[in-house]
Structures are given as structure tokens and as C-alpha cells.
Amino acid sequence: MNAIGVVTKEIDEAKGTKYHDNFIEFLKYYQANDLVGSTAQTDVKGDRKARPSQQEDPDLYVHVVKKTNKGIVVRGAKSHITMGPYVDEHLVLPTRSMTKEEGDWAVSFAIPADTDGVRIISHIVTPRQRIDLKAPYNIYGVADSVVVFDDVFVPWDRVFMCGEWEFAGRLALTFAGFHRHSYCGCKPAVTDIIMGATALVAEYSGVGNAPHIVDELTELMIIAELVYASGIAAAAKATKTSSGIYTPMFVYSNTGRYLAGTNIYHEYDILASIAGGLPSTIPTEEDWLNPETGPDLEKYFRRKPGISAEKLHRIYRFISDFSCSAIGGWAQYAGVHGGGSPVMEKIGIRSEYDLESKKQIVKYLAGIEDEE
Ligand SMILES: Cc1cc2nc3c(=O)[nH]c(=O)nc-3n(C[C@H](O)[C@H](O)[C@H](O)COP(=O)(O)OP(=O)(O)OC[C@H]3O[C@@H](n4cnc5c(N)ncnc54)[C@H](O)[C@@H]3O)c2cc1C
Numbered sequence: 001m002n003a004i005g006v007v008t009k010e011i012d013e014a015k016g017t018k019y020h021d022n023f024i025e026f027l028k029y030y031q032a033n034d035l036v037g038s039t040a041q042t043d044v045k046g047d048r049k050a051r052p053s054q055q056e057d058p059d060l061y062v063h064v065v066k067k068t069n070k071g072i073v074v075r076g077a078k079s080h081i082t083m084g085p086y087v088d089e090h091l092v093l094p095t096r097s098m099t100k101e102e103g104d105w106a107v108s109f110a111i112p113a114d115t116d117g118v119r120i121i122s123h124i125v126t127p128r129q130r131i132d133l134k135a136p137y138n139i140y141g142v143a144d145s146v147v148v149f150d151d152v153f154v155p156w157d158r159v160f161m162c163g164e165w166e167f168a169g170r171l172a173l174t175f176a177g178f179h180r181h182s183y184c185g186c187k188p189a190v191t192d193i194i195m196g197a198t199a200l201v202a203e204y205s206g207v208g209n210a211p212h213i214v215d216e217l218t219e220l221m222i223i224a225e226l227v228y229a230s231g232i233a234a235a236a237k238a239t240k241t242s243s244g245i246y247t248p249m250f251v252y253s254n255t256g257r258y259l260a261g262t263n264i265y266h267e268y269d270i271l272a273s274i275a276g277g278l279p280s281t282i283p284t285e286e287d288w289l290n291p292e293t294g295p296d297l298e299k300y301f302r303r304k305p306g307i308s309a310e311k312l313h314r315i316y317r318f319i320s321d322f323s324c325s326a327i328g329g330w331a332q333y334a335g336v337h338g339g340g341s342p343v344m345e346k347i348g349i350r351s352e353y354d355l356e357s358k359k360q361i362v363k364y365l366a367g368i369e370d371e372e
Contacts, residue, residue: 001027001037002245003175004093004108004160009243011164019160020243026110026158035088037110040078040147041175043095052098052105062092062149063104064162071155072162074107077148082338084120084145087113092149094161097169106168108161109154117152120145125330127321131285133314137321142330174247176348179339180257181248184231187260190335191224194267197319201275204315206304216270223263230256250352258345264335268323279320288313 005027008019030037043052046060055061062076078092093108111118126141161167199217202208234252241247272279287293301309322328336342363370 001030001091002178002247003171004091005243005245006174006241006247007108007167007171008160009241010170011161011167013242014167015164017164022157023160030089033088036083036086037089037091038081038083038087038113038147039175039179040081040090040092041095041172042079042081044077044079044146045095051102052096053102058104061095061105062107064107065104065151067162071153072107072109072159074109074149074152074154077146079146080337081145081147083143084113084147085122085124085143089113090118090147093175094168094172096172098165100165102168103163103165106161106163106165107159108171109159111149111152111154111158115152117150119148119150121148125327127327128317128325130317132289133285133310133317135314135318137318141327173250173348176340176344177247177250177253180345180348181231181234181253183260183339184227184234184253184256187257187264187335188224188228190264190331191220191227191260191267193322194271195220195224197315197322198271198274201315201319204303204307204312205276213274216274220267220270223259223267227256227260230259251349254345254348257339258342258349261336261339261342261345264332268328268332271319271323275316275319275323278316279324282313282316282320285313285317 004023005020008023011017012020029035043061046055046057052058052061052063059076062074062078064072065075066073074092078090081090089110090113091108091110094106098106113120122143122145124141124143127138130138161171195217198213198220199208202210202213202217207213230252231248234248234250234256237249237252238246239249283293283297288297297313298309301312303312322331340348362368
């Protein structure tokens with residue numbers, strides 16, 4: 001919403017279009033009805049080395065196939081769309097910059113999820129269901145979707161960009177900046193959970209104060225707080241755009257998101273190394289509840305004196321569900337790629353970074369004078 005708000009205003013200023021009015025009307029409707037929207041940005045993309053216009057099949061990036069005086073018709077598919085089956089509206093925007101020949105792919109719009117021609121193919125992941133050992137973590141799951149636009153009609157008042165190829169990259173990156181900024185808030189919360197689980201399992205095992213464990217926990221603290229600090233810095237250094245909407249500072253959002261993305265497996269590694277092997281081998285809850293096997297699991301599930309077998313079952317089952325399960329694997333991939341793969345953050349940082357000024361500093365320090 002923020003990205004569309006920023007860029008529709010900029011397109012209107014440059015081109016005399018009315019996209020920002022469309023956006024404002026849509027926003028009012030969205031807020032008045034308390035709707036939920038997806039971000040449908042990531043195209044399926046086909047051959048990664050080929051541009052949208054160079055793909056064997058032009059539908060591999062969502063594009064406009066027809067324009068009428070009532071609206072546009074779009075075709076293509078967006079991949080990995082979080083919350084696909086729950087949303088009221090899909091908010092569609094380009095995934096990359098476009099060239100002059102790629103105006104048909106420079107398209108942004110909002111469309112109700114049950115519009116004719118919209119197909120949502122969902123992938124759902126949930127933690128393991130519990131029988132008796134109910135826990136808040138095991139209540140919720142996630143859903144991602146391939147959202148197919150099979151010649152979908154979008155009325156003009158729902159269109160936010162149509163052909164303004166010069167602004168496709170701006171919209172894609174503005175969204176990326178907001179999303180990577182939000183990662184700087186949500187990813188440290190994931191690290192908090194990894195950190196809490198690591199500390200608790202170490203404490204229950206009687207090794208909470210072991211120097212190598214204290215050291216690893218400190219590393220988790222540093223990762224969490226540096227990512228979070230990047231988010232605060234990005235907000236503090238935000239820029240007010242012509243729409244009135246502030247955009248977080250791009251370099252700080254990207255450095256924070258990059259740090260989070262490149263550390264995610266390292267964080268799970270710390271948890272796995274300190275938890276030991278039990279998250280992968282823990283017998284099922286059925287065995288814990290079974291009168292024949294339960295007493296064995298009660299007697300032999302012992303760590304630090306005073307910690308009950310039930311507490312141990314709960315912490316190990318949690319770590320197993322959190323890190324050693326379908327949803328654990330999902331979260332690790334999400335940590336790398338959600339919001340843009342680390343390589344994309346590097347590209348983003350480089351694109352805005354003032355490297356020249358750093359060379360000037362060293363020229364000064366080294367006493368190097370430019371000829372001119
Ligand atoms: C859990 C999860 C939730 C997500 N939710 C959403 C969502 O709600 N909405 C949304 O729009 N997107 C969403 N995404 C998509 C996410 O932004 C993408 O996964 C990410 O941008 C990477 O794109 P990709 O998966 O297509 O990987 P790919 O494009 O296949 O990239 C994989 C790797 O290939 C290489 N590569 C790719 N292209 C090039 C190139 N041109 N040149 C050189 N190397 C290249 C890079 O090394 C890159 O890291 C989600 C992703 C995940 C994992």
C-alpha cells in the first residue's frame with residue numbers, strides 16, 4: 001500500500017495520470033471495510049537470465065493483454081504469495097525494472113481475490129498437531145500460493161500503473177524497501193525465539209552457564225539487535241516523498257535484511273548444536289501418552305534435577321516443531337528469500353551507496369591529488 005501510494009503520486013506528477021486518485025479511493029474502501037491484501041509481486045520469471053520480453057512465454061511475467069475504455073485484461077502468474085487463500089484483495093505490482101519495450105509488463109492493480117479468472121493454488125504448512133500437550137505455537141500455520149491471472153479484467157479505477165515502464169523498477173524497489181524494513185522488525189523476533197529456546201534447553205540440561213553456550217547466545221543477541229537497529233536507523237533516516245508517505249532509508253533496510261538473511265541458518269545451527277539430537281529423535285506424543293511406553297519416557301527423560309519430564313517433552317517438542325519439521329524448513333527458506341534473496345539486498349545497497357566518497361577519503365589520507 002505504501003509503495004503504491006508513493007509511486008502512483010510520482011507517476012501522476014511526471015505523466016499527468018490519475019493513478020494516485022485511484023489509490024486514495026481504493027485505500028478508503030480498504031480501510032472502511034477492514035480488508036486484508038496480499039502483495040502479489042514475485043513473478044514466476046521463467047529463465048532467470050532473460051528479461052520479461054525475452055521469455056519464450058510472455059506470460060511468465062504478469063502483463064497486460066488488452067486495454068478497453070473500461071479497463072485492462074491481465075495474464076500471468078505470481079509465485080510464493082503469502083496468505084493467498086485468506087486475502088480479500090491481491091495487490092499486484094512489478095517484480096523488477098522494465099525497458100521501453102516492456103510497457104505491457106509495467107502493470108500494477110488491486111483485484112478482489114474471487115474475481116473471475118483468478119486462481120489460487122495454495123501450499124499450506126502447519127506445525128504438528130498436539131493431542132494433550134497443547135501449545136500456542138501449534139495452533140497456527142502459513143499458506144503461500146501461486147496466484148494465476150487468466151485473462152482477468154481489471155477496471156481502470158483499480159489500476160495503479162499501466163505502461164509507465166520507467167516507474168516499474170521504482171515501484172518494485174520502493175516495495176522492497178518497505179518490506180525489508182519490516183523484516184528488520186520481524187526477523188529479530190524469530191531470533192528471539194531461537195535465542196530463548198537455546199537458552200532454555202541449555203538451562204534444562206544443566207549447561208546454561210557453559211562458556212561456549214553463553215558465547216553462542218551472545219552471538220544471537222548481536223544478530224537480533226543489529227538487524228533491529230538497522231530498522232530503527234532506516235526509520236529515523238526516512239525520507240518524505242511527494243505523496244506525504246515516508247520511505248525508510250533504503251541502505252539501512254537492506255543491510256538489516258541482508259544480515260538477517262545470511263545468518264538464518266547460522267542461528268538454527270546454534271540452536272541445533274546446543275539442543276542436541278533429541279529434536280530429531282524424540283518419540284511421538286502418542287508414545288508419551290501410551291500407558292505401556294509413557295512410564296519409560298517419564299523415567300528416562302531426565303536432565304537437570306527439578307525439571308519435570310513434561311517440561312522436557314514440551315521444550316523438545318517445541319524445538320522439534322520449530323526447527324526440525326516441515327514448518328521449520330519452511331521458516332528457514334523464508335528467512336533467506338522472503339522479502340528478496342540476500343543477493344538482491346547486495347544489489348540494492350550497491351545501487352544507492354556512495355562508494356566514490358570513500359575513495360576520496362583515502363585519496364586525502366594517502367595524499368593523492370586528482371590531476372584536474
Ligand atoms: C516464505 C516466502 C514467502 C514469500 N512471500 C511473498 C509474497 O507474499 N509476495 C511476493 O511477491 N513474494 C513473496 N516471496 C517471494 C520472494 O520475494 C522470492 O522468493 C525472492 O525474491 C527470490 O525469488 P525466487 O524465489 O523466484 O528465486 P530465484 O529468482 O529463482 O532466485 C534464486 C537465486 O538465483 C539467482 N538469480 C536469480 N535471478 C538471477 C539473475 N537474473 N542473474 C543472476 N542470478 C540470478 C540468485 O542467486 C538468487 O538468489 C516469498 C518467498 C518466500 C520464501
